[in-house]
Amino acid sequence: IVLTQSPGTLSLSPGERATLSCRASQSVSSTYLSWYQQKHGQAPRLLIYGTYNRASGIPDRFSGSGSGTDFTLTISRLEPEDFAVYYCQHYGSSLYTFGQGTKLEIK
Amino acid sequence: QVQLQESGPGLVKPSGTLSLTCAVSGGSISGTNWWSWVRQPPGKGLEYIGEIYHSGSTNYNPSLKSRVTISVDKSKNQFSLNLNSVTAADTAVYYCAANGYYCIEHWGQGTLVTVSS
Numbered sequence: 001i002v003l004t005q006s007p008g009t010l011s012l013s014p015g016e017r018a019t020l021s022c023r024a025s026q027s028v029s030s031t032y033l034s035w036y037q038q039k040h041g042q043a044p045r046l047l048i049y050g051t052y053n054r055a056s057g058i059p060d061r062f063s064g065s066g067s068g069t070d071f072t073l074t075i076s077r078l079e080p081e082d083f084a085v086y087y088c089q090h091y092g093s094s095l096y097t098f099g100q101g102t103k104l105e106i107k
Numbered sequence: 108q109v110q111l112q113e114s115g116p117g118l119v120k121p122s123g124t125l126s127l128t129c130a131v132s133g134g135s136i137s138g139t140n141w142w143s144w145v146r147q148p149p150g151k152g153l154e155y156i157g158e159i160y161h162s163g164s165t166n167y168n169p170s171l172k173s174r175v176t177i178s179v180d181k182s183k184n185q186f187s188l189n190l191n192s193v194t195a196a197d198t199a200v201y202y203c204a205a206n207g208y209y210c211i212e213h214w215g216q217g218t219l220v221t222v223s224s
Contacts, residue, residue: 032209034210036211042216043215044214046210046212046213049207049208050209087153089153091209091210095155096143096145096158097155098154100152
C-alpha cells in the first residue's frame with residue numbers, strides 16, 4: 001500500500017485551521033492508520049492512532065478522520081509549536097508504511 | 108513510560124556491517140510490545156526496517172530483508188539491529204521504537220550513522 005500525502009507544503013498562520021490529507025492506494029481499515037508529528041532535529045511523535053484516537057498527552061485541537069482510502073488530520077487552531085512535518089502511517093501484512101510527509105510552515 | 112536509547116558507531120565503511128543497540132528503560136522488553144527500527148535519510152522521510160517480539164519473532168521490510176537481522180537480549184533489556192553490505196544509501200538517522208496499537212508509540216532520540224570510507 002502506498003500512502004500519498006497532500007499538500008507537500010502548507011503555509012498557514014497561527015490561529016488558522018490546518019487540514020492535511022493522506023490517501024491510500026487501496027482501501028484500508030481505519031484501525032491501521034496513524035499520524036505523527038516531527039519537529040526539526042527531533043524524533044517523530046505519535047499524534048493519532050486508529051484514525052481517530054489521540055495518543056497520550058496530545059491536545060484536543062488535533063483530530064483525525066477518514067475511511068477507505070482518504071484520511072485527514074485536522075489541527076483546529078494552529079499554535080506556534082504545531083509548525084512541523086506530519087506523516088501518516090499504515091500497518092498491514094506486518095509492515096509499517098509511511099507517507100512522504102506534509103510540511104506545515106508559518107505563513 | 109518506556110524510554111529508548113540507541114547506541115553504536117556513527118561511521119561505517121562501505122560494504123561493512125551497521126550494528127546498533129537499543130536500551131529499553133521504564134518497561135520490560137518481555138512485555139506485550141513489539142520493538143522496531145525505523146530510519147530516516149538526511150532530509151527525507153521515514154522508512155520502516157523491521158520489528159521483533161521478545162520471543163524472537165521478527166518481521167522485516169521486504170526491501171531490506173536480505174541484509175537485516177534484528178535480535179533481542181532479554182537479560183540486558185535491549186534489542187539490536189545489524190544491516191550488512193551497507194552503501195552510502197544507508198546513511199540515515201536510525202530510530203529504535205516501541206510499538207503500540209498498530210502504530211509506533213515511543214521513539215528513541217535517534218542516532219546518525221554515516222556510511223563512508
